Amino acid sequence: MDLMANTLLSAGASPAMVHELQEIPDFTPRADALCVNVGTLSTEWLPAMMAAAEAEVRSGKPWVLDPVAAGATGFRLKACLELVGLRPTVIRGNGSEIIALSRASVGPTKGVDSSHESTDAMEAAKALAQASRCIVAVSGAIDIITDGQRVVGAQNGVAMMQKITATGCSVTALIAAFVAVDPLHAFEATASALSIFGIAGEIGMDMAKGPASLRMHLIDSLYGLDEATVLRRVNINRLP
Amino acid sequence: MDLMANTLLSAGASPAMVHELQEIPDFTPRADALCVNVGTLSTEWLPAMMAAAEAEVRSGKPWVLDPVAAGATGFRLKACLELVGLRPTVIRGNGSEIIALSRASVGPTKGVDSSHESTDAMEAAKALAQASRCIVAVSGAIDIITDGQRVVGAQNGVAMMQKITATGCSVTALIAAFVAVDPLHAFEATASALSIFGIAGEIGMDMAKGPASLRMHLIDSLYGLDEATVLRRVNINRLP
Amino acid sequence: MDLMANTLLSAGASPAMVHELQEIPDFTPRADALCVNVGTLSTEWLPAMMAAAEAEVRSGKPWVLDPVAAGATGFRLKACLELVGLRPTVIRGNGSEIIALSRASVGPTKGVDSSHESTDAMEAAKALAQASRCIVAVSGAIDIITDGQRVVGAQNGVAMMQKITATGCSVTALIAAFVAVDPLHAFEATASALSIFGIAGEIGMDMAKGPASLRMHLIDSLYGLDEATVLRRVNINRLP
Numbered sequence: 001m002d003l004m005a006n007t008l009l010s011a012g013a014s015p016a017m018v019h020e021l022q023e024i025p026d027f028t029p030r031a032d033a034l035c036v037n038v039g040t041l042s043t044e045w046l047p048a049m050m051a052a053a054e055a056e057v058r059s060g061k062p063w064v065l066d067p068v069a070a071g072a073t074g075f076r077l078k079a080c081l082e083l084v085g086l087r088p089t090v091i092r093g094n095g096s097e098i099i100a101l102s103r104a105s106v107g108p109t110k111g112v113d114s115s116h117e118s119t120d121a122m123e124a125a126k127a128l129a130q131a132s133r134c135i136v137a138v139s140g141a142i143d144i145i146t147d148g149q150r151v152v153g154a155q156n157g158v159a160m161m162q163k164i165t166a167t168g169c170s171v172t173a174l175i176a177a178f179v180a181v182d183p184l185h186a187f188e189a190t191a192s193a194l195s196i197f198g199i200a201g202e203i204g205m206d207m208a209k210g211p212a213s214l215r216m217h218l219i220d221s222l223y224g225l226d227e228a229t230v231l232r233r234v235n236i237n238r239l240p
Numbered sequence: 241m242d243l244m245a246n247t248l249l250s251a252g253a254s255p256a257m258v259h260e261l262q263e264i265p266d267f268t269p270r271a272d273a274l275c276v277n278v279g280t281l282s283t284e285w286l287p288a289m290m291a292a293a294e295a296e297v298r299s300g301k302p303w304v305l306d307p308v309a310a311g312a313t314g315f316r317l318k319a320c321l322e323l324v325g326l327r328p329t330v331i332r333g334n335g336s337e338i339i340a341l342s343r344a345s346v347g348p349t350k351g352v353d354s355s356h357e358s359t360d361a362m363e364a365a366k367a368l369a370q371a372s373r374c375i376v377a378v379s380g381a382i383d384i385i386t387d388g389q390r391v392v393g394a395q396n397g398v399a400m401m402q403k404i405t406a407t408g409c410s411v412t413a414l415i416a417a418f419v420a421v422d423p424l425h426a427f428e429a430t431a432s433a434l435s436i437f438g439i440a441g442e443i444g445m446d447m448a449k450g451p452a453s454l455r456m457h458l459i460d461s462l463y464g465l466d467e468a469t470v471l472r473r474v475n476i477n478r479l480p
Numbered sequence: 481m482d483l484m485a486n487t488l489l490s491a492g493a494s495p496a497m498v499h500e501l502q503e504i505p506d507f508t509p510r511a512d513a514l515c516v517n518v519g520t521l522s523t524e525w526l527p528a529m530m531a532a533a534e535a536e537v538r539s540g541k542p543w544v545l546d547p548v549a550a551g552a553t554g555f556r557l558k559a560c561l562e563l564v565g566l567r568p569t570v571i572r573g574n575g576s577e578i579i580a581l582s583r584a585s586v587g588p589t590k591g592v593d594s595s596h597e598s599t600d601a602m603e604a605a606k607a608l609a610q611a612s613r614c615i616v617a618v619s620g621a622i623d624i625i626t627d628g629q630r631v632v633g634a635q636n637g638v639a640m641m642q643k644i645t646a647t648g649c650s651v652t653a654l655i656a657a658f659v660a661v662d663p664l665h666a667f668e669a670t671a672s673a674l675s676i677f678g679i680a681g682e683i684g685m686d687m688a689k690g691p692a693s694l695r696m697h698l699i700d701s702l703y704g705l706d707e708a709t710v711l712r713r714v715n716i717n718r719l720p
Binding site: 256 | 482483519520521522523524549552553554555556642643644645646688689690691692693695696
Binding site: 043044075076162163208211212215 | 695703
C-alpha cells in the first residue's frame with residue numbers, strides 16, 4: 001500500500017485506502033476509480049472488495065483488478081473469478097496470473113501446457129478480455145495490452161523493477177488513475193500508464209545503484225516527468 | 241506504519257505497533273504515550289483503539305488522535321467521535337478532518353459553509369478544543385495549534401511533504417512522542433513537534449529531487465537535527 | 481512486510497506474504513521455507529501461522545520464528561510458546577525476546593535477574609535451543625547463534641541499523657531464505673545470513689547520512705554483494 005500510495009501521489013492522483021465493508025457505501029462515490037488488489041487477501045476483506053466493485057459498476061465508474069498470485073491457491077482463484085464476474089474495466093497481472101485466470105474462466109487457450117511463455121500469455125489475455133469484456137494487461141519484458149481484438153505491446157521499463165516489491169501493484173494503481181481521467185479510452189489509458197511507469201523506471205535506473213535506490217528514483221522520476229520526455233521515450237507498438 | 245515507526249526511531253523514541261484487543265491491558269502500561277490513527281480503520285480494530293485510549297486516560301498518560309478522513313464516511317466519523325469522547329490529549333488532522341470533527345461534535349462554527357479555508361479551520365479547531373478540553377492541531381500551509389484559548393501558527397515544512405503518503409500520520413506520532421516527554425506542556429510539545437518535523441522537511445528538501453528522496457532526506461535530517469539548527473529555523477508565532 | 485520482501489528480493493529469493501488460513505494448504509507446499517513473524521499479531525492471524533508451521537514440519541521443510549516482543553504481553557508470549565512447540569528450525573530475536581521465551585519454556589537460567597545482558601542472553605539461548613531442539617539466534621552488538629551445543633558470534637553490522645524499523649524482521653526472513661537453500665546446515669546458514677545482512681549494513685553505512693539512507697543503501701548493497709567482499713568482511717567466531 002505504501003508504494004502504491006506514493007506512486008499515485010507522485011502522479012498527481014489522490015489515493016485513499018479503505019478496507020471496511022461498512023465504509024464502502026459512503027466512500028466509493030467519492031472515488032473516481034477503484035483499484036482492487038488481492039495481494040494479502042483475507043476472508044474479512046473480500047466482501048468489501050466485492051461491494052466496492054459493485055458500487056463502481058452501478059455508478060458507471062471504472063475499476064481495475066490486480067489478481068495477485070491468482071493461481072497460487074484455490075481460495076484466491078475463486079475470489080479472483082468472483083471479482084472478474086463483477087466486470088472490471090481493466091485486469092493487470094503477470095503472465096502466470098493472467099494465464100491462471102483465463103484458464104479458470106475461459107478454459108485452456110492451447111492444447112499444450114507451455115505456461116508463462118509470452119505467446120501463451122497473449123492468447124490467454126485475449127480470451128480473458130473477450131470473455132470478460134474488459135481490458136487485460138500482462139506485465140513482462142514487453143507489457144501486452146488487449147481489449148480482445150486489438151493488441152499492443154508497451155516496451156518501457158527495466159528488469160530491476162521486478163526486484164522491488166509492489167511495483168506490479170503500483171502500476172495497477174496507476175492504471176486506475178489513468179482510467180479515471182479518461183474512462184472512455186481505457187485501452188489507451190492502460191497502455192499509457194504501463195509505458196509511463198516504465199519510463200519513470202528507465203530514468204530512475206540511470207541514477208540507481210540497486211533495487212532500493214531504483215525504487216526512490218522511480219518515484220522521483222514519475223513526479224518530475226514532462227510530456228516531451230514521455231513522447232521521446234514512449235515505446236508502444238501494435239502487435240500482430 | 242512504516243514511515244511512522246521510522247519517524248519515531250529517528251527522533252529517539254521507541255515505537256511499537258499493537259492491534260490486538262487482548263494485548264492492550266498488558267501492553268499499554270509499558271508505553272509512555274499512545275497514538276491512535278484511524279487510517280485503515282476496521283470494525284475489528286476499533287475496540288482495541290478504544291481500550292488503549294481508556295487505559296491511557298485511567299493511568300493519566302497522554303494519547304493523541306489522528307482522525308484520518310474523519311468526514312469521509314459515517315462509520316469513520318462515528319468512530320472518531322467515540323474516540324474524541326475518550327478525551328485525547330491532542331487531536332491532529334488537516335483542515336477538512338478537523339472541520340468535520342468539530343461540526344459533528346460541536347456544530348457549525350460559521351453560518352456560511354466555506355470549509356477548508358484556514359479561518360474556518362481555526363474556528364473549528366478552537367471550538368473542538370474547548371468542547372473536548374484538548375489540544376487541537378490543524379496541518380496546512382501554516383499549522384495551527386490551539387488549546388481553545390491560545391492559538392499559535394507553526395510555519396515550517398515544505399509543500400512537497402504532502403506528496404508523501406503518511407507524513408501527516410508520522411507527525412501525529414511525533415506529537416505523541418513529544419507529549420510523552422513533557423505531558424504537562426502538551427500545547428508547547430505539539431507545536432514543537434509540528435515545527436521540528438517541518439524543519440526536517442526543509443533541510444531534506446535541499447537535497448531532494450522528488451517526493452521519494454524527500455522522504456528519505458526528511459528522516460535522515462530528523463535523526464541529525466541539533467538544537468542550534470532548530471532554534472535558527474523554528475517559526476512559531478502567536479495568531480490573533 | 482515491505483522491508484522484509486525487499487530484503488528477500490535483493491538477496492535473490494522469492495517472497496510471498498499470506499495471512500489467510502484457507503490458503504495455507506494450497507500455498508505452503510509451494511514455499512521452500514516459512515518465516516513466521518508475530519510483529520502485529522492478532523487472534524485472526526494466529527491459526528494461519530500455526531497451520532503453516534505445521535504444514536512445513538509435516539513436509540520436512542524448514543521454518544523460522546521471529547518472536548517479536550515475546551515478553552511484552554501474556555497473549556504474545558502464549559502464542560510464541562505454542563509456535564515454539566511446533567518445532568521451528570530457527571528462532572531469531574533480540575536479547576529480551578529470547579530471554580523471555582527461554583524463561584517461559586525452560587525456566588530461569590540464572591538465579592539473579594540480570595536480563596538483557598549478553599551473558600544472560602547466551603545462556604537463555606542455549607537452554608532454549610536444547611529444550612526446543614532448534615537453532616537460536618540472538619541479535620545484538622555481537623549476534624549469538626547456538627544449536628544448544630556450539631555457540632558462534634557474528635560481529636558484522638552497524639549500530640544505526642537499530643534505528644530502522646523491521647531490520648530484525650528482515651534478517652529473520654533472510655535466515656529463512658538461507659535455510660531454504662541449505663536445510664541440512666541450518667546452524668551455518670543462520671550465522672551466514674546474520675553476518676551477510678550485517679555486511680550489507682556496513683557497506684551501506686559508508687554512503688548513509690542517517691537511518692533512511694542507510695535503509696536504502698543496505699538493500700542496494702545486499703543486492704550487489706559478491707563472494708569476495710563477503711569473505712573479506714565476514715566476522716564469525718566460536719564463542720566459549
